[in-house]
Amino acid sequence: MSAGLPEIVYHMYWIKKDKFLLETDTYVTWILFAVEEGRFEYQIGEVYGVAEFGDVVVCPPQVAFYRNVLEPLSFHTITFTFSDGDSQQLQLLLTHRKIRLPQILRLSENYSCLKQADQQLPFSFDNQKLKQHYLVDLWLMIAQQALESPDAGLSGKDDEVIRDVAIYFNTHAHEAIEIRDVAHRFGMTPVQLIRRFKTAYSVNPLQYLTSIRVKQASRLLLITDWTLDVIAGKCGYENGFYLSRVFRKAMGVSPSEFRKQNRY
Structure with a gap:
C-alpha cells in the first residue's frame, strides 16, 4: 500500500433508503458516505451540512455522526483505515467535512463499478481487491479537492x-x-x-x-x-x-x- 492511501474495511450500497436505522452512530474506523441519489442532512461535531450527488461526507473514528434522510437516499458507505501516519495532514483536512467532487463522469463510473463488483464477485478476495482499487480512485479525487479547498465545508451551518x-x-x-x-x-x-x-x-x-x-x-x-x-x-x-x-x-x-x- 502506498503511503497516505486508505485501506478498505467494508463497503455497502444502499438503495432508496427512507431513513437511517440509527439517527446518530459512532464508528471505530474512518467512514465515508458517497451519495448517488437523494439528499441527507448531517452533523459531525459542530459542522452541519446537506449532502447530495457529487458529495462525499467523511467522518473520523469515535466521533458521533448524526444524519437524517431528506429525500430517498441511494448511497455507498465505505469504512477504511490508514496504514501509516504519513497522511496526518490530509486526515486533518478531511475531519468532519463534506467534499464536493466535480468529476461527475469519473465519479459515476466508480459507483457503477463498486455495484458491479458486488454483483459479480460477492464476498470474495478478488471483490475486496477491486473495491480497494475504486476506493483509491475516489480518494485521489477527494484528496485533490480537500487540498485545493481546505476551508470548504467548515463554515458552520448552511445559509x-x-x-x-x-x-x-x-x-x-x-x-x-x-x-x-x-x-x-x-x-x-x-x-x-x-x-x-x-x-x-x-x-x-x-x-x-x-x-x-x-x-x-x-x-x-x-x-x-x-x-x-x-x-x-x-x-x-x-x-x-x-x-x-x-x-x-x-x-x-x-x-x-x-x-x-x-x-x-
Missing part, C-alpha cells in the same frame, strides 16, 4: 434561505427556471443569489441546476427507452439537441454513448 433555494431547484428542475425569477421569489437580486449560493454550495445556481438535470437525464437514459426529446422535456430542457450539448459538456460523452456504455 437557510439558500438551502430553501436548493430544495426549490431539486423540486422544480423539470420545469423552465430563470435565475432572476428564483432570486425574486426568495427576496434577493440575481447577484446576491449567485454570490450566496456559491458560498454555500461551491458552485453557482445554474451549475447546481444543471447537475440535477444531468443526473435525472442519466437515470432516464438507463431505465427507459424514451427518445432524447422526451427525456429533455422531463429534465427542464426545450429539446433533445440542447440536452445533448449540456450532457456532453458535463459527462464527457453524448447521451447515446452514455446509454450504450452503461446499460447492462
Whole structure:
C-alpha cells in the first residue's frame, strides 16, 4: 500500500433508503458516505451540512455522526483505515467535512463499478481487491479537492434561505427556471443569489441546476427507452439537441454513448 492511501474495511450500497436505522452512530474506523441519489442532512461535531450527488461526507473514528434522510437516499458507505501516519495532514483536512467532487463522469463510473463488483464477485478476495482499487480512485479525487479547498465545508451551518433555494431547484428542475425569477421569489437580486449560493454550495445556481438535470437525464437514459426529446422535456430542457450539448459538456460523452456504455 502506498503511503497516505486508505485501506478498505467494508463497503455497502444502499438503495432508496427512507431513513437511517440509527439517527446518530459512532464508528471505530474512518467512514465515508458517497451519495448517488437523494439528499441527507448531517452533523459531525459542530459542522452541519446537506449532502447530495457529487458529495462525499467523511467522518473520523469515535466521533458521533448524526444524519437524517431528506429525500430517498441511494448511497455507498465505505469504512477504511490508514496504514501509516504519513497522511496526518490530509486526515486533518478531511475531519468532519463534506467534499464536493466535480468529476461527475469519473465519479459515476466508480459507483457503477463498486455495484458491479458486488454483483459479480460477492464476498470474495478478488471483490475486496477491486473495491480497494475504486476506493483509491475516489480518494485521489477527494484528496485533490480537500487540498485545493481546505476551508470548504467548515463554515458552520448552511445559509437557510439558500438551502430553501436548493430544495426549490431539486423540486422544480423539470420545469423552465430563470435565475432572476428564483432570486425574486426568495427576496434577493440575481447577484446576491449567485454570490450566496456559491458560498454555500461551491458552485453557482445554474451549475447546481444543471447537475440535477444531468443526473435525472442519466437515470432516464438507463431505465427507459424514451427518445432524447422526451427525456429533455422531463429534465427542464426545450429539446433533445440542447440536452445533448449540456450532457456532453458535463459527462464527457453524448447521451447515446452514455446509454450504450452503461446499460447492462
